[in-house]
Amino acid sequence: MSDPLLRELDHYVVLEPGKGDIILSAAETLDWLAGHLAALAEPPADLADLADPEARAGRLLDTACELELAPGRAIQWFAVRLEPPT
Template sequence: MSDPLLRELDHFVVLEPGQDERILTAAETLLWLAGHVEALGDPPADLADLADPEARAGRLIDTACELELAPGCSIQWFAVRLEPRG
């Protein structure tokens, strides 16, 4: 079950093999993840009932933090809270 606090967070750290970590907004993370889901072609079985890559990405954000793109190659995303500098 999804943690309701995740829905309140506005940023995610995203990790991709061979790239530096990045901090994205929630909207950017959804698009980033939807692009990876779409590139898979056939979605994982637990996402196949959803109509489009954005819906699949939304479910992943709510229920997971990692997606295997190929054997031994995964992407990860983690919700973070950015504190204002003061």
């Protein structure tokens, strides 16, 4: 189960093989994940029951921090806080 405080964060650092770290907003991270999920021939088994890449991306954002695209090739995302809480 993910930490409820993570849902309050608005930004994520995303890591892709061969690319530098990128900081995205939560909405951009969902789009980024959905794009990678849509490009897969088949969704991961634990996400197959969800209707579309956007729903799958939402589940991943809440429950994981890595998606294997191919054997030995994975993307990762981590919640970050850019400003201290007020």
